[in-house]
Ligand SMILES: NC(=O)C1=CN([C@@H]2O[C@H](COP(=O)(O)OP(=O)(O)OC[C@H]3O[C@@H](n4cnc5c(N)ncnc54)[C@H](O)[C@@H]3O)[C@@H](O)[C@H]2O)C=CC1
């Protein structure tokens with residue numbers, strides 16, 4: 001019997017990405033999913049109708065493989081892996097009932113592309129500090145992949161980033177199915193920081209699109225963004241990495257250009273004149289880049305890396321500077 005059989009996986013989060021990941025996992029014949037969602041109405045609906053009413057509601061959620069829980073402490077019982085798939089801003093609140101004891105011996109997989117706001121630390125670092133779990137027991141799910149395309153079973157690729165986590169290869173097998181190919185990559189911080197920063201660039205792409213800039217400008221901005229992210233990540237974690245591979249460049253491209261990107265959509269509203277508050281109210285989904293912008297700017301006080309695109313987004317979102325003026329100034333810095 002292969003290790004894939006009877007693997008128990010707890011999934012924490014009730015949004016689009018959690019739903020899409022569960023769909024992928026359910027393609028394995030014998031996995032057992034233990035799913036925690038915050039919203040009681042959604043829980044009741046899933047138990048009765050086997051669809052998530054709030055996100056990706058077309059996806060069929062097999063009751064043979066999925067058990068839904070009200071409490072995180074119940075969801076993680078007996079799990080081999082725990083996948084975290086709530087937006088970063090809600091991680092602490094979502095995991096508040098879990099102690100070191102609950103997580104002991106389990107592999108933690110972060111599917112979150114964000115940082116803990118205020119503390120400005122990566123999810124894997126936070127997990128490691130709070131629960132005493134070694135970084136080699138954690139990995140991250142990254143790569144250019146939108147939940148909406150998983151729901152449509154469009155061919156997608158994922159990267160399981162780790163710092164030599166022995167389980168990353170096994171976990172990549174769990175995430176591979178007819179329409180998803182996953183591979184392991186030994187670069188935890190690089191993959192995680194790229195995923196955080198590409199969201200900020202997607203905001204910038206959305207803002208400029210909303211202001212009326214075209215594809216020509218965006219192509220230059222995305223090229224500059226690759227250099228900006230590369231500079232920042234190298235300052236934090238210097239090592240050789242091929243940033244043209246899909247875990248890095250691919251992740252940036254999909255978020256910068258896709259109709260499904262939450263961050264691009266949020267930025268687009270800002271470019272069209274919405275206030276931050278109004279854009280947040282309009283979107284049912286979460287744009288991680290909003291929080292990441294502040295975290296990266298605060299971190300950069302120590303690193304002093306040249307990050308003009310992130311600075312421009314910060315000035316618009318947090319300093320209330322006019323998007324048109326900020327982008328006029330940024331325009332002069334790009335080439
Ligand atoms: N949607 C996607 O295609 C992908 C998302 N991700 C990452 O997955 C993570 C989760 O994002 P999505 O599933 O897209 O979120 P979403 O935007 O689809 O859903 C929002 C989620 O936030 C939760 N939420 C909202 N307000 C809350 C509150 N006050 N307290 C606690 N939870 C609250 C909702 O229950 C829901 O789970 C993010 O870090 C995102 O960057 C990563 C790759 C792809």
Ligand SMILES: O=C(CO)COP(=O)(O)O
Pocket residue numbers: 113143144145146199202251254255256260261262263264
């Ligand atoms: O990270 C993601 C896809 O790889 C999701 O973020 P966006 O929805 O902002 O693109």
